[in-house]
Amino acid sequence: MMKTYFTKLVAAFLLTSLVPITIAGISFYLAGRSLVLRNAETRAKESIKRSIEHINNTIETYRHMAYVISKDPTIVRAVSGTETWNSERLKKLYKQMYEPLEGHIYSAAAHVVSRDGKHFFSTHTLPKHYDLRIYENHEGFFSEKRSDPEKSYIYIDPFVTVRGDRVALTILREIPNGYVIVDMYDTQLVSAETHPFFDSLLIADRNQLQAFDFYHPERDGTFDQYEELTLLGSSLYEEKCVKKDTLLAISSQVPGTQLYAVGGVHLDDYIQNIAALGTYGAWFFLIIIISILFIAFKLSRSISDPVHTIVGAMQKTEQGTLTLAPELLRRDELGYLVHTYNSMVVQLEELIEQVRQEERALQIAERKALQAQINPHFLYNTLGTIKSMAKLKNATDISDMVTRLGKLLHATFSQEGAFYSIGRSLEIIHDYVSIQKHRFGARLQVNYNIEPAARSCKIPRLLLQPIVENAVIHGVEKTNLPVTINISARVIDNFVNLQVYDNGPGISSMPNGNGIGIANIHRRIVLAYGEQGSLNIESNPNMGTRVTINIPNEKYNDEGDYNV
Numbered sequence: 001m002m003k004t005y006f007t008k009l010v011a012a013f014l015l016t017s018l019v020p021i022t023i024a025g026i027s028f029y030l031a032g033r034s035l036v037l038r039n040a041e042t043r044a045k046e047s048i049k050r051s052i053e054h055i056n057n058t059i060e061t062y063r064h065m066a067y068v069i070s071k072d073p074t075i076v077r078a079v080s081g082t083e084t085w086n087s088e089r090l091k092k093l094y095k096q097m098y099e100p101l102e103g104h105i106y107s108a109a110a111h112v113v114s115r116d117g118k119h120f121f122s123t124h125t126l127p128k129h130y131d132l133r134i135y136e137n138h139e140g141f142f143s144e145k146r147s148d149p150e151k152s153y154i155y156i157d158p159f160v161t162v163r164g165d166r167v168a169l170t171i172l173r174e175i176p177n178g179y180v181i182v183d184m185y186d187t188q189l190v191s192a193e194t195h196p197f198f199d200s201l202l203i204a205d206r207n208q209l210q211a212f213d214f215y216h217p218e219r220d221g222t223f224d225q226y227e228e229l230t231l232l233g234s235s236l237y238e239e240k241c242v243k244k245d246t247l248l249a250i251s252s253q254v255p256g257t258q259l260y261a262v263g264g265v266h267l268d269d270y271i272q273n274i275a276a277l278g279t280y281g282a283w284f285f286l287i288i289i290i291s292i293l294f295i296a297f298k299l300s301r302s303i304s305d306p307v308h309t310i311v312g313a314m315q316k317t318e319q320g321t322l323t324l325a326p327e328l329l330r331r332d333e334l335g336y337l338v339h340t341y342n343s344m345v346v347q348l349e350e351l352i353e354q355v356r357q358e359e360r361a362l363q364i365a366e367r368k369a370l371q372a373q374i375n376p377h378f379l380y381n382t383l384g385t386i387k388s389m390a391k392l393k394n395a396t397d398i399s400d401m402v403t404r405l406g407k408l409l410h411a412t413f414s415q416e417g418a419f420y421s422i423g424r425s426l427e428i429i430h431d432y433v434s435i436q437k438h439r440f441g442a443r444l445q446v447n448y449n450i451e452p453a454a455r456s457c458k459i460p461r462l463l464l465q466p467i468v469e470n471a472v473i474h475g476v477e478k479t480n481l482p483v484t485i486n487i488s489a490r491v492i493d494n495f496v497n498l499q500v501y502d503n504g505p506g507i508s509s510m511p512n513g514n515g516i517g518i519a520n521i522h523r524r525i526v527l528a529y530g531e532q533g534s535l536n537i538e539s540n541p542n543m544g545t546r547v548t549i550n551i552p553n554e555k556y557n558d559e560g561d562y563n564v
Contacts, residue, residue, distance in 0.1 A: 017292045025285050033274045040270055041241045044250045047197040048263045052252045055203065055261055058189055059254065062108055062182050063152045063171055065100040069110055070173040070180040072096050078121055079114035079178030097123055107188035109161070111181040119178070125162045130181060141172060142179070149174045154257055156203060156210040158220040168203065168212050169259075186214055198263040204229060204236065204251075207258045228264035236260055246271060310341055322349055405435055421556035422489050422496070423455040425464050429487065432465060436472055444476050449488040457489070457496045458556040460524050466517040467500045467547050474545065475504025491553055498549040507539040518547075525551065 069075055074096055077083050085093070097110050101123060109124040117132025132142065141155045155170045161183075168186040172179055189203075204211040204223065211226055213219045223229045228249040235242050237260070241250045251262045309325050316323040324342050327335075420428075426448065433446045446468075468485060475483045483504045490497050518537070525533040532552050539545035 017296070018289065021285070021288055021292075025281055028281070036270050036274055037243070037267070040248060040265065040267060041243075041250075043197050044241060044248060044263055044265060048250050048252045048261060051201060051261050051263065052254060055189055055259075056254050056256075058184065059154065059169070059171075059257065059259075061104070062169075062184050063154075065104070065108070065110065066152050066171045066173045066180050066182040068100040069097060069112070069182075070175050075112055075121075075180070076175050076177075079112055079119045080176065081114065081116075081119060093121060094123070097121065104188070107185050109165075109183045109185075111183070112175075112178060113181065114178040124165075127159065127161055127167075127183075129157070129159050141170070146174060154205075154259060156205045156208060156212050156259075158212045158217070160217075166217060168214070186212075189214065198265050200226075200228060200262075200264040202226060202228065202262040202264070203254075204260045204262055205258060206237070206260060211262070226262075228262050232262065236262070243267075306338060310338060313341070313345075317345065317348075322352075400434070405431075418461055419458045419556065420461050421455065422450070422457050422459055422498075424556075425459060425462075426450065426455075426487070428462070429465055429468050432468065433485075436476075440472075440476050443480070443482050444472070445482060445484040447484060447486045449486065449490075451490045453491045454489040454496055456555055457491070458554045459496070459498070459551060460528055463521060463524065463549070464498065464500065466521060470517055470547075471500060471502040471504065471545065474507055475502040479505050494553050495550050496553050498551070499546060501544060501546045503544040506541045506543050506545050521549075525549065 074093055078085070078093055083089075097112070098105070101108060101110055105123070109122065111120065111122040111126055111130055113120040113126075113130055113132060115132070120126050120130070129140070141153075141157060146153055151173075153172045155172060156168075157170055158167055160166050166186045167183045168189050169184040171182040171184070174180075198215075200216060200219075201214045202211045203214075204226075209223045210221070211219075211223060211229065213226070219225055227247065229236060231244050231247060231249045232242050232251055236251045237253070239252045241248060243249075246267045247264060248267055249262060249264045251260050253260050306325075313323040313325040322345050324345055325338050327338060327342065429446075433444070437444055464487070468487070471483075471485050475485070483502055486499070486501045488497075488499045488501075518535075522535045525535055529551055534548075534550045536548045537545070538548075
């Protein structure tokens with residue numbers, strides 16, 4: 001039973017501590033994971049925003065360059081085929097082409113090509129990509145139809161120049177008899193991403209379905225080569241984050257163009273950090289579990305051990321051996337419980353000892369009672385012999401006194417019950433008074449004032465006889481003058497009023513408890529009637545003694561015919 005109690009305590013401590021900690025740990029891990037992922041999304045949005053701003057500013061810069069070159073009359077005439085060019089004029093032409101590229105000569109290249117490809121001028125080496133004398137190049141963006149000749153068109157057609165420069169975007173403007181082309185190198189577009197957040201940064205053309213990857217040139221080409229674009233799908237044009245497994249992709253449109261910047265980042269590092277956090281949390285949780293187990297074990301022991309001790313002591317007590325539990329030096333409920341139990345055991349020992357003493361006293365009383373059973377029979381037989389002898393000698397007084405003494409003794413020793421009627425009690429008093437008159441003669445007078453309704457009232461046995469006996473002892477014996485004893489009984493409301501008054505010398509000083517007989521009478525009244533019964537004694541020197549008893553009015557069921 002105690003092991004079960006200890007186990008339940010440990011389980012209760014573990015449940016009340018580990019469950020909240022487990023829930024808190026899981027919630028913390030999930031909240032941390034969500035926070036890390038939200039932080040990654042926030043950084044992705046900030047990075048794509050910065051990239052779009054830089055790409056847009058860069059495109060506007062080079063679009064303006066293309067516009068300036070396309071509006072130069074000298075350059076327009078250069079591709080018409082009507083001009084002849086000497087070295088001086090060519091130098092001036094190239095100067096006019098370089099001037100718009102001032103400060104960007106290493107991040108861009110400008111080309112002017114006639115429609116037939118026979119005339120071309122370039123700030124750098126003309127890429128074969130733009131040599132219209134090669135037939136297959138007519139399949140490129142030169143073959144497209146452009147509705148607005150005054151507009152600059154941006155194309156994604158990445159390639160690497162002879163010098164090793166990687167072209168990211170191409171800006172094309174049509175001029176009479178030719179084209180102005182400005183190639184933007186990737187170094188200029190990526191410069192804003194010195195410490196890039198993205199693993200991949202794309203520029204995608206929604207019209208041509210072509211994309212350029214700043215960090216991975218080998219992936220340049222159509223949309224189907226890019227996991228990020230496949231993940232975004234139609235979300236490419238909605239400017240929002242999309243996440244699948246460990247890949248997060250985000251897109252945003254370059255203002256005023258058909259281009260979109262797309263950033264992609266693999267969250268493996270973040271997830272690994274979260275996993276590391278989870279590992280540290282698991283170790284921390286394990287340490288907490290061990291600590292809680294230790295604390296729960298100790299606390300459960302501190303509670304169950306005293307209870308086990310008390311139960312063990314109770315079991316021994318139940319088997320008949322009174323056992324004290326070791327006192328606990330603690331001021332909580334368990335300490336109080338042990339102290340109370342020990343106090344109960346001490347009181348129980350005292351009660352058992354008291355019962356033993358009472359049993360011994362009862363045995364003595366029973367033995368004496370058995371012995372006393374012989375004495376009344378012997379006394380009755382002796383009185384009967386005396387009565388017979390008195391009759392043979394015609395001593396009627398002696399015969400009458402012996403008869404009344406026998407009746408008095410029979411009333412004293414009989415087992416008729418704890419209560420008599422007042423009439424029966426007065427008969428016993430009459431026998432006692434008759435015996436005393438043989439002793440005191442005319443000095444003893446007794447008057448009876450008994451209401452008829454009071455005769456059948458119930459009173460404890462031998463309640464009045466000791467009072468009358470006290471009146472004889474303290475009144476008649478202590479004076480040579482005649483003494484009259486008045487005995488009255490009357491019914492007042494729901495009570496019976498009994499009085500025994502004598503005009504003897506009174507009692508000058510009564511002992512504590514008013515003597516053994518009076519004390520016995522008072523105790524019997526209290527036991528029979530509680531607070532409803534009362535005993536009062538009034539006595540003054542040379543003024544007599546009055547004893548008054550008030551008890552509840554109850555009828556005696558076995559009333560006989562007593563004439564006193």
